[in-house]
Amino acid sequence: MxxxxxxxxxxxxxxxxxxxxxxxxxxxxxxxxxxxxxxxxxxxxxxxxxxxxxxxxxxxxxxxxxxxxxxxxxxxxxxxxxxxxxxxxxxxxxxxxxxxxxxxxxxxxxxxxxxxxxxxxxxxxxxxxxxxxxxxxxxxxxxxxxxxxxxxxxxxxxxxxxxxxxxxxxxxxxxxxxxxxxLNEFIDNFIVNRIQRVIMVQVWEMIQKGWATPEQIDYAVKTVLGVRLPVQGIVQSQDFTGLDLILDKQKEFRTNKRYPQIQELVEQGNLGVKSGKGFYNYGDRTELEVLRKRDELCLKMLDYLEQLRLFEPL
Ligand SMILES: NC(=O)c1ccc[n+]([C@@H]2O[C@H](COP(=O)([O-])OP(=O)(O)OC[C@H]3O[C@@H](n4cnc5c(N)ncnc54)[C@H](O)[C@@H]3O)[C@@H](O)[C@H]2O)c1
Incomplete structure (x- = not known):
């Protein structure tokens, strides 16, 4: 056809x-x-x-x-x-x-x-x-x-x-x-809903147990993730954090889940932006150049979100 x-x-x-x-x-x-x-x-x-x-x-x-x-x-x-x-x-x-x-x-x-x-x-x-x-x-x-x-x-x-x-x-x-x-093949809930599902488990627990109000959660998400994710995505955010730190944090998690890919990257010296390579390859750009680009985009995002008054509820 x-x-x-x-x-x-x-x-x-x-x-x-x-x-x-x-x-x-x-x-x-x-x-x-x-x-x-x-x-x-x-x-x-x-x-x-x-x-x-x-x-x-x-x-x-x-x-x-x-x-x-x-x-x-x-x-x-x-x-x-x-x-x-x-x-x-x-x-x-x-x-x-x-x-x-x-x-x-x-x-x-x-x-x-x-x-x-x-x-x-x-x-x-x-x-x-x-x-x-x-x-x-x-x-x-x-x-x-x-x-x-x-x-x-x-x-x-x-x-x-x-x-x-x-x-x-x-x-x-x-x-x-x-x-x-x-997607390479069918997986239940695909990419976005899979991520949202995990987020919502945590969100419902925080509300249910009175740890945070809906307003606090939405404000935190809008002012942190809302600025960061459009610039860095989720996986690339890990490159900015540093994969060695991510690995240490994983060891602390009360879970048996281990992701050998991160361990391998760290063992190869690929720690993210600071080493020039992590999940992404930063080519011959220096750490400072990549961080500067990230910061400039975050500043623009922040200005734009504030101009639209997006940190307030709709
Ligand atoms: N709502 C969302 O944000 C969203 C986002 C992405 C995907 N989806 C998916 O899209 C699908 C539809 O969701 P929705 O939110 O539009 O649902 P909806 O309830 O708004 O609409 C479903 C419509 O299907 C009609 N319908 C039911 N049986 C029918 C039949 N046999 N023949 C003809 N029409 C029939 C109903 O009368 C109704 O108008 C679902 O599979 C949902 O998971 C929804």
Whole structure:
């Protein structure tokens, strides 16, 4: 299948994510058939899409008139009629395995055999849930909310997904102006939700035990991680801390988990920024040069966040 033969997109589920994914496809010239069981959800989806497009228009982010985009979105409660013409069918229904299984059964029945089948699950193993005739055409595209703003989409292939479908998925995301992150294989919850899950375990415990208030936690996150992470990411932050220190801290942790990769790096003398190499290679730049660049970017981030008054709750 060639990328330019993908014209008709069916989006099943018109809720928080479905309406927005449908909107992004329509914004980029695709004909979209947005399906829901509930006519009220479909009507509400159109109201939301109009409001989202209005915002994008105000910020000069639309390439054409709103009306042309809206004309490419067709709503329906009839999955059969829309799925039979679909080049791409995206499941965006509730995160309940049985509901998703039923939708994929319908898509398998009504779609052509070369239709690419996509799930927007937040982390379920759709490859075990969906019983489809052509599993080589099944893939996960995990979007983030709000889908018409967030730049990345995680792409997770299953054990039978063809390389053609992975490549087409990457090309599609680029056409939509997204930055695809392709996982080597399916892992539950992918990258971002895996990280968020660990964070939330700690956050719920702090709130539950009265160690910190929600306001204190959000303030700490915004004023520390919110400044640092956009500049350094999470892994590169370890390079700035120093991998020798990270290793010492790991030894202190009350856990049996050890990560030999860090030990190996330290044994090789790769301690991070201070030695010129850690997880990242800093080439022939000196430690001072790298730290200066980090500091300049952090200062700009800080100014920008303060200017937007982002340390206050929304
Ligand atoms: N909400 C988020 O921030 C977010 C982010 C990323 C991924 N996701 C994932 O996206 C999926 C949808 O989440 P959501 O938040 O949009 O859910 P939602 O509850 O807002 O919407 C789900 C929609 O699916 C419809 N639906 C249910 N069964 C259907 C069927 N058989 N046919 C047609 N429509 C049907 C419902 O009527 C509802 O309108 C989930 O898998 C979720 O994990 C959600």
């Amino acid at each position: 060639e990328i330019n033969t993908i014209r008709n997109v069916v989006v099943v589920g018109a809720g928080t994510m479905g309406h927005a994914i449908a909107q992004v496809y329509a914004q980029h010239g695709f004909d979209v058939f947005l399906i829901d069981l509930d006519q009220k959800m479909l009507d509400h989806a159109i109201i939301m899409i109009k409001s989202n497009l209005g915002l994008l228009l105000e910020h000069n982010k639309l390439r054409e008139e709103m009306i042309s985009i809206l004309n490419r979105i067709h709503i329906s409660t009839n999955i059969e009629g829309s799925a039979s013409n679909a080049d791409l069918a995206i499941e965006v229904v509730n995160e309940v395995p049985e509901i998703k299984r039923r939708v994929f059964k319908q898509l398998d029945k009504f779609c052509a055999q070369d239709t690419i089948l996509v799930s927007n699950t937040s982390g379920l193993n759709i490859f075990e849930i969906a019983d489809v005739s052509y599993p080589q055409r099944l893939i996960i595209h995990h979007w983030f909310c709000p889908a018409y703003i967030m730049p990345s989409v995680e792409i997770a292939p299953g054990p039978s997904t063809s390389s053609e479908v992975i490549n087409l998925s990457v090309q599609l995301m680029k056409i939509l102006g997204k930055k695809p992150i392709v």
